[in-house]
Amino acid sequence: GSKSESKKIMIGADVPVIPGYHGEDQSIERLQKEADAMGYPVLIKAVLGGGGKGMRICWKSEDLAAAVESSRHEAMASFNDDNVLVEKYLVNPRHVELQVFADEHGNCVHLFERDCSLQRRYQKVIEEAPAPHMPEELRASMGNAAVAAAKAVGYAGAGTVEFILDADSNYYFMEMNTRLQVEHPVTEMITGKDLVELQLQAASGWPLTFAQEDLSINGHSFEARIYSERPDNNFLPANGRLDHLVTAEPSDSVRIESGVVEGDEVSVHYDPMIAKLVVHDRDRNQALNKLIRCLQDYEVVGLPTNIDFLLTCAQHPTFRAGTVDTGFIDEFLEDLLPDTAAPTPADALALAGVSYALKSEGDATQPNPADVGSPWNDASLASFRIGTPSQQTVTIIDGGVPTEVVVRRPDRSDAGHFEVSVQREGDDSATAVEIFDAALNGTALSATLNGQKISATSVVLADSNPKAPGNDSLDFFAPNHFDRPRYSLEVQSTDLGNAAGGAAKGSVTAPMPGKIIRVMVEPGQEVEAGTPLVVMEAMKMEHVLEAPFAGKVSELFTGVDDFVADSDVVVMLE
Secondary structure, three states, X not given: OOHHHHHHHHHHOOOOEOOEEOOOOOOHHHXXXXXXXHOOOEEEEEOOOOOOOOOEEEOOHHHXXXXXXXXXXXXXXXXXXXXXXXXXXXXXXXXXXXXXXXXXXXXXEEEEEEEEEEXXXXXXXXXXXXXOOOOHHHHHHHHHHHHHHHHHOOOOEEEEXXXXXXXXXXXXXXXXXXXXXXXXXXXXXXXXXXXXXXXXHHHOOOOOOOOHHHOOOOOEEEEEEEEOEEHXXXXXXXXXXXXXXXXXXXXXXXXXXXXXXXXXXXXXXXXXXXXXXXXXEOXXXXXXXXXXXHHHHOEEEOOOOOHHHHHHHHHOHXXXXXXXXXXXXXXXXXXXXXXXXXXXXXXXXXXXXXXXXXXHXXXXXXXXXXXXXXXXXXXXXXXXXXXXXXXXXXXXXXXOEEEXXXXXXXXXXXXXXXXXXXXXXXXXXXXEEEEEEEEEEOOEEEEEEOOEEEEEEEEXXXXXXXXXXXOEEEEEEOOOOOOOOEEEEEEOOOOHHHHOOXXXXXXXXXXXXXXXXXXXXXXXXXXXXXOEEEEEEEOOEEXXXXXXXXXXEEEEOOOOOOEEOOOOEEEEEO
């Protein structure tokens, strides 16, 4: 529905509303006048729709026209309507929403609040219920305002009334979503109510079977949204194939709501959220610990996701303290992005190297159906060598740096015993690691390291890097044993001539598949670093590709309405 119309109705119902312009005059002159009058920063929002589509922050008057144009374009693409409203932007508030239910018989209740302040690009990342540090008096006041908002429009069914909450506990109506939200499971977890069932009952004309005083909060719940995206590349959506997928074990207190299964292709034509992880426990601390454990149990290979980012968010001291506002990610982004360039511990590289060697041996001794009598079909002969222990050198690319992992069996009679040498390029000496009882069953690796039993997962995808043909990817999961639950590695091809690659110097490439919607430069044009070059649309969002350095546009490889693939060269600079 229309956000502008809803604001007018809320003002009539005495529900606090953020100051703003919600009028029908959509001329840039009128929008500029209203924004200048209320003072910057301001927030431009699409009148219809949600999910952060069409939202732009404008910090100064001279940038308003461009922000409005961008907002309108995205709004039209998403909602087939380019009307916008302008509101005073509250810097770093909390985003707190109330779940309401109403029937056609005049009954209306709220099912308490959800805190959705942890966001990126105006889209929620982790939600929780109830909101941390919420005084009962404020909870009651916001609940009453949410019920008043629903009654003001004669609402029936499930709805969500969203508020902005400032540091002084002043709250303002933002919008009402006339549906169940993505994050509704956390409300189900703390109230014991099946909101989908209630929605169907309300739609069927049934009266509510409970009153406000019948509802209470039981424990605490979190929901983490799992996106196919690249947090280290400005959270741009990603696509690919789910070659390997393992989730946490579902239970009464752990829900996995997924739209994908192993083997699925995730395309650019849909929203990048592929799953939701919902947990519940007796209090916030216990629920948060459970969320962290479940995120650590996830294994995804073949598709970039935000799982490691979710982990760092959940483990951050500010989030643990429950004092997050909507500026949390921007403020702590450097701390939150996993340091994938940090060297992998030698012990982890040794285990990864052993797992790769074991897989190579297993692949080499697959039974030959054309020669059923061959002794070489016996997998126990995989490591057999005449007169010398078996040895294999695995060159692992770790954070862009080649690391030589030499895997050697000192005793031919003990196939699970390895002496491993790990030497990172540039290091003066190698690190020696000894591993016992190593065995690989499919992707499951078991071993003994430093007297400790290790259970890990090793997933190898052959020839998986288009920029380095012949190289294999090696994703190594051992959440209970090392500083990170997952290490994404690459095994270098023995054909070093094919191992090089990448885009040419000076090329600007597409960060994902998408459609070019605007070309803002032409060949021969001089540009500064940061100059917008082209605008592409992917997963219903606009993405501006900017010049990485000052120079001249030497060539354009695309035009408006062209579709480009991930890593395609779009513009060449010199």
